[in-house]
Amino acid sequence: MHELIDEADFKELQALLADPARLVRSSSELALHAHDESPHPQHLPDAVAYPLDTPEISRLLCWAQAKKVPLTPWGAGTSLEGNPIPAHGGLVLDMRRMNKIINIRAEDLLVIVQPGLLHTELNQRLAKHGLFFPPDPGAPAALGGMMANNAAGIQATRYGASKRYLLALELVLPGGEVIRLGSQARFSSSGYNLKGLIAGSEGTLGVISELTLRLMGVPPEMAAAIVSFPDLQMAAATVVGIVQAGIAPAALELLDAGSIKAINAFKGLALEEKPTLFMEFHGNLAAVRAELAFAEERSRAQGALDFRSGLGRAERDRLWEARHQLYYAAAALNPGKRAIVTDVAVPISRLPQMIEFAGERLAQLGIQGPIVGHAGDGNFHVGLFYDPAAADELARAGEANAAIVKRALELGGTATGEHGVGLGKTQFMESEHGASLQLMRRLKGLFDPEGLMNPGKIFPA
């Protein structure tokens, strides 16, 4: 490997941090930052810094620019497309020690946080104020990483993705300049929407050093339902009917029979191994009851085998925990295998045909893989498992992945609903974005003319 940070560089970098011990290059630290949860090729950084404040980040970015060393911000490492893998080596900025809540302003329904804070930790701290931050990608992700990837998750059907909750941010630009974007007001038409551009830019335009997030009041009532169907098409059609009626469940998750089997095995549950919807409804008591009744009527009209609501808190928590751990559950059923995880989203009416297409393609190619999705948003995932030692399996998984993305784009959809482009989806950017990809490249060049920020991501080589 080309040595990008030599002994003298390492000493210079140490001097930029208040405590030199926060710059590390032990083999275990490097290995820890060589991969996320995706199967993409690992790549070691040359060193890892743990900054504690914005001036440290700024000095590191200034140094990296002067030395032309690649620099990749790191949240919690939970992403699924290689987004934080230091694909060109260089310096990783691990933000996890910048995990403070700076200010909870309950009276303004907002919070100011450092980017390394996990959304799960934030929500624990907010509970006593009756507030919460809705985006929930399942994994315990860092808020900076969630914003950088515009993470959505299971509650996006009702609450939208991370970007909607971004009031303001502090950003360190390549070269070290620190700027602030946005305000604490709930809406603004003042100048260009730069904060909305940083959301979803995957750390390729700068390093987020502080976030001001809009919060929601915890709804007075929450109710869940679990509904199983004879086939996946009926389940998908039920989702479409609920969304088309303008009902906005807090969650509307579709799991195929294979997914249920995986979580039964992994979590010791005894759910019926049929295509299943997990639903959740938020609001006042009366509203929740009315939405549950509507969802039940729709489900039964589509041929639901049962409709179980009125679940207790403990049972709901178990279901959602099982859903959140589905990736690990499916992996446990496929020992020694790895998975490409698709993330297409399509217009809601196209969801049944899209899922049917994916199922047929998997069958044709002889691939085992759970199908699961934030179906209320037309977004779903297929886990395409393959044996890393068997080149033909990887080839078939890649073929299925490409076919699913191609079909989604034909139906007016997108290659990635919530995981971001990272390394894995760069191959689809040309066909998804056409001429606007060139404009994106020019934008990248405006922020980062040396191409040092998280290189190798978003854009095909």
Next chain:
Amino acid sequence: MHELIDEADFKELQALLADPARLVRSSSELALHAHDESPHPQHLPDAVAYPLDTPEISRLLCWAQAKKVPLTPWGAGTSLEGNPIPAHGGLVLDMRRMNKIINIRAEDLLVIVQPGLLHTELNQRLAKHGLFFPPDPGAPAALGGMMANNAAGIQATRYGASKRYLLALELVLPGGEVIRLGSQARFSSSGYNLKGLIAGSEGTLGVISELTLRLMGVPPEMAAAIVSFPDLQMAAATVVGIVQAGIAPAALELLDAGSIKAINAFKGLALEEKPTLFMEFHGNLAAVRAELAFAEERSRAQGALDFRSGLGRAERDRLWEARHQLYYAAAALNPGKRAIVTDVAVPISRLPQMIEFAGERLAQLGIQGPIVGHAGDGNFHVGLFYDPAAADELARAGEANAAIVKRALELGGTATGEHGVGLGKTQFMESEHGASLQLMRRLKGLFDPEGLMNPGKIFPA
């Protein structure tokens, strides 16, 4: 005036349109496109084109770039900050003949439209599908202009501003290249969020030639309430209490006594001339009832003089129509005067002190002006009326405007919640955005290196 489009140019431009009659320069046409509804200095364009399709727009932009002629897109001319005034002359592109609905995809809760369509016309056409496009700035604005200014309006408290409904758009770049941004999926993390950058860019980065908009289901129930208070502070405190409780009324409008007086006179109503809240609630019947009961309890606890709900459809329509026409109503009470309209937004808890500050400043400066706002979002407007013939009145209105914006920025707010920067707010951009304004300038240069697109807007000279 410097002649930017001479006889030969005019003939060249005519040849770019399928029908040469769609290029005009009669004095009445030029005068019509010299002003919006703001008091900003009028400026005549040299010619006005009415394109009918994207290729025509593209040819016009290509020509303008080659000839270095300024070009300003025009929606319905209803903006309040001079946003579409051709401040540097040149060519105006009046989009109003591109007002078709291309495709209503009710099953996907989306619609594809041309940018000259008015939101009021769209909503009439959508009604039979049980769908609507929520942003409502009051005036019958064109959808392209609404998106270009990220218009919000009275329903933004619940539904958010225009940007939230932008799924995809077609954009003609300076020079004439046509690109498409976004997809028909309800969310995406694919590449840079360029569509969110175009929303709110006020026609300074290109011309929107097509929009794909997300729609909402018409809620099964709607209810309104009208509540009057002994003073403005009590009304503002009630708003804060409702928002802090996590209730999201569809509208939560605050009107001061002067505003009520103006609409009584203008519309022949007999509302009590006290600070008043207009509220609207959307949802299923049970949810609406519960929210109404909560709002009533909060209002009475804050000292409301009355709480009238259960209004019939006709009465509600009259109230909202009166609210929408407040600008004209206030103007009618101030014959011969013009008004600077402030548009600050602040964090919700700061709303009472911000409104108190504005009222005090008006009293000190001896200015009459209604205070009215989308209070649920911390956004409000003050109409600062002045006699155009009296230089001291204009100076005092300007002084009040600057003081109100300065205070809003100190409180963490923004100079403009929904009207956009246009000509009138350029003076505040440096203090609001600091170093990030320079980045916005560089972005502008990336899209429009010649500075021809709607020049004079957003950036201070």
